[in-house]
Amino acid sequence: MILYGWRGKLLRVDLSERAVSTEEIDQRLLSAFYGGRGLNMFFLYQHLEAETSPFDPENTLIFGSGPLVGTSVPANGRYNVSSRSPLTGILGDANSAGIWAPSLRWAGYDGILVKGEADTPVYLSITEEGSELLDAAEIWGKTVTETDLILRQRHGKDAHILAIGPAGENRVRYASIMNDLDRAAGRTGNGAVMGAKRLKAIVIRARGKIPVADPDGLKEVCKKIRKAMLSSPSYPIRSQFGTPMLTMLYNEMGVLPTFNNQAAIFSEAEKISGERLKEEFVIRQASCYRCPVHCSRISRIDKGEFKGLEFEGPEFESICSLGSRLGHSNFEAILYLCKRLNDLGMDTISTGGTIAYAMECWQRGLLTEKDTEGLNLTWGNTGSIIQLVEKIAFRRGFGDMLAEGVQRASEKIPGSERYALHVKGMEIPTQEVRGLKAWGLGWAVSSRGADHCRAFPVMETTWHKDQAKEFFGTEKAADRFAYEGKAEMIKWAEDFGAVIDALGLCTISYVAMGLSPKLVAEAYRAVTGEDTDEEKLLETGDRIVTLERLLNLKLGLIPQQDTLPRRFIEEPVPEGPSAGEVIDIDKLVSQYYGVRDWDKLTGRPSKEKLATLGLSSLLAL
Ligand code: SF4
Numbered sequence: 001m002i003l004y005g006w007r008g009k010l011l012r013v014d015l016s017e018r019a020v021s022t023e024e025i026d027q028r029l030l031s032a033f034y035g036g037r038g039l040n041m042f043f044l045y046q047h048l049e050a051e052t053s054p055f056d057p058e059n060t061l062i063f064g065s066g067p068l069v070g071t072s073v074p075a076n077g078r079y080n081v082s083s084r085s086p087l088t089g090i091l092g093d094a095n096s097a098g099i100w101a102p103s104l105r106w107a108g109y110d111g112i113l114v115k116g117e118a119d120t121p122v123y124l125s126i127t128e129e130g131s132e133l134l135d136a137a138e139i140w141g142k143t144v145t146e147t148d149l150i151l152r153q154r155h156g157k158d159a160h161i162l163a164i165g166p167a168g169e170n171r172v173r174y175a176s177i178m179n180d181l182d183r184a185a186g187r188t189g190n191g192a193v194m195g196a197k198r199l200k201a202i203v204i205r206a207r208g209k210i211p212v213a214d215p216d217g218l219k220e221v222c223k224k225i226r227k228a229m230l231s232s233p234s235y236p237i238r239s240q241f242g243t244p245m246l247t248m249l250y251n252e253m254g255v256l257p258t259f260n261n262q263a264a265i266f267s268e269a270e271k272i273s274g275e276r277l278k279e280e281f282v283i284r285q286a287s288c289y290r291c292p293v294h295c296s297r298i299s300r301i302d303k304g305e306f307k308g309l310e311f312e313g314p315e316f317e318s319i320c321s322l323g324s325r326l327g328h329s330n331f332e333a334i335l336y337l338c339k340r341l342n343d344l345g346m347d348t349i350s351t352g353g354t355i356a357y358a359m360e361c362w363q364r365g366l367l368t369e370k371d372t373e374g375l376n377l378t379w380g381n382t383g384s385i386i387q388l389v390e391k392i393a394f395r396r397g398f399g400d401m402l403a404e405g406v407q408r409a410s411e412k413i414p415g416s417e418r419y420a421l422h423v424k425g426m427e428i429p430t431q432e433v434r435g436l437k438a439w440g441l442g443w444a445v446s447s448r449g450a451d452h453c454r455a456f457p458v459m460e461t462t463w464h465k466d467q468a469k470e471f472f473g474t475e476k477a478a479d480r481f482a483y484e485g486k487a488e489m490i491k492w493a494e495d496f497g498a499v500i501d502a503l504g505l506c507t508i509s510y511v512a513m514g515l516s517p518k519l520v521a522e523a524y525r526a527v528t529g530e531d532t533d534e535e536k537l538l539e540t541g542d543r544i545v546t547l548e549r550l551l552n553l554k555l556g557l558i559p560q561q562d563t564l565p566r567r568f569i570e571e572p573v574p575e576g577p578s579a580g581e582v583i584d585i586d587k588l589v590s591q592y593y594g595v596r597d598w599d600k601l602t603g604r605p606s607k608e609k610l611a612t613l614g615l616s617s618l619l620a621l
Pocket of ligand 1: 075076097286287288289291292293294295296506507508509
């Protein structure tokens with residue numbers, strides 16, 4: 001039978017045995033979970049045992065891409081990498097764009113499943129002709145840029161490289177996995193899992209084509225999708241400034257995390273604004289694979305201490321994490337730090353969150369120069385931030401404790417727990433959720449800990465109230481301070497987002513830019529030949545999110561972890577347009593459990609729900 005869209009093959013890698021093999025993927029699983037994040041969850045659920053620790057050789061590391069990746073569908077090119085997270089102990093999962101994932105699919109695979117642990121460092125080489133594990137002695141210890149350069153020299157300029165940096169090798173619990181140089185699967189510490197397995201890189205060289213079921217239909221739907229993206233109200237600003245436009249917008253709304261979320265307005269926000277970035281540092285806009293939005297950018301510094309630095313980025317999350325959260329406005333240094341963290345292979349959000357925690361400990365006298373080997377952790381101290389990043393990546397001295405993340409560090413510094421801002425062990429991203437209630441709920445219930453991408457509920461601030469009423473039952477869903485309609489909004493956005501990840505598309509260009517799931521269903525039909533519609537598509541998203549819940553419960557999650565740091569619940573925002581706001585997260589989570597049909601005491605999906613989604617039978621396959 002000809003398979004359209006999917007390649008139908010999983011590459012199995014056993015590092016302990018140094019063996020590589022190919023396995024067929026059951027068509028029923030492809031139809032039920034699509035691929036990428038969806039299929040990763042099925043395999044993780046099958047392979048992970050409750051007692052398997054993140055650095056255990058038996059921890060399973062899966063790279064999965066979706067059936068639309070490598071085709072002509074706009075803004076495809078993404079993969080998810082999943083394992084048991086060394087940061088949170090539950091699901092570890094991150095997503096990244098670039099050409100690496102299309103290359104994997106052109107090579108003939110929908111995913112790679114890695115088990116075991118090599119006795120010496122290795123890397124995996126994949127081509128259409130075959131795959132092999134090769135010695136990585138020469139690249140172990142190298143940065144991501146150095147690794148990329150060496151492997152391209154060895155395998156050809158058209159090779160696409162995914163790699164970890166020194167942080168992953170040193171098992172920093174929030175180490176990222178990088179691909180195509182500056183693209184990060186940043187969150188939850190999968191880079192440390194790769195490091196523990198002594199797998200330094202995966203190189204792919206392939207040019208194969210993806211067969212599609214209806215080429216003419218695909219051309220038509222691609223035209224419609226491009227048109228919808230280019231006519232989205234947010235297109236002009238996204239294509240000019242990308243996510244860094246959020247710095248000034250959030251500051252004006254009073255939701256810009258500042259001084260470890262002690263404030264929500266940063267007096268020096270203009271110095272780290274998207275406008276300044278564009279004017280002084282961006283040399284051109286850039287784009288992901290086949291995306292007409294081109295919200296990415298290449299930045300360069302032409303003078304001063306960091307002269308000559310050039311890289312793709314930065315995004316708002318990194319600017320805020322290394323900027324206002326640290327009371328830090330040296331933009332050149334922030335750009336340097338973004339690139340350095342990419343090279344070290346360390347998540348910018350968790351790194352910024354961890355340093356912000358340490359700076360608040362310093363502010364409150366819980367840390368002194370005796371603890372920090374002489375580093376002065378006053379807010380905004382550029383030199384100390386740069387030195388601390390190196391200490392963390394190489395686990396030197398004081399950095400060793402911070403390499404464990406804020407939750408574990410706070411167990412070592414008495415009285416500091418309140419300043420360790422995390423959900424389920426993962427450092428928070430960069431929204432002030434007391435003034436953005438849907439985002440707060442999204443963080444609290446996200447399957448991978450504090451996270452802004454699982455739901456991405458921009459509808460709360462960008463949708464008209466009539467649209468909010470139609471979709472979520474109340475106009476108040478479009479009021480960022482209100483509680484009504486937020487549970488419905490998060491469920492809808494999580495389900496749509498899960499489908500987007502499973503297909504290998506981009507959350508910004510589809511979910512955040514307001515594209516209809518109907519268009520996605522059309523693209524899916526044209527590529528795979530499988531019949532679907534909006535309802536079935538969103539049901540698949542529900543299936544994926546529900547399976548993530550089952551996986552997390554299996555790994556020991558308890559419902560009490562679906563919450564937020566006490567700061568957001570108990571301390572009102574001190575000033576600005578969100579002044580006086582706290583968030584009643586228990587109320588929101590209770591509403592969400594109701595909408596999801598999860599038991600309010602155990603957090604477990606009901607039997608009826610599992611049966612409706614077909615999960616009871618699928619998990620028995
Ligand atoms: S909209 Fe998405 S796919 Fe397009 S350039 Fe931006 S991040 Fe990449």
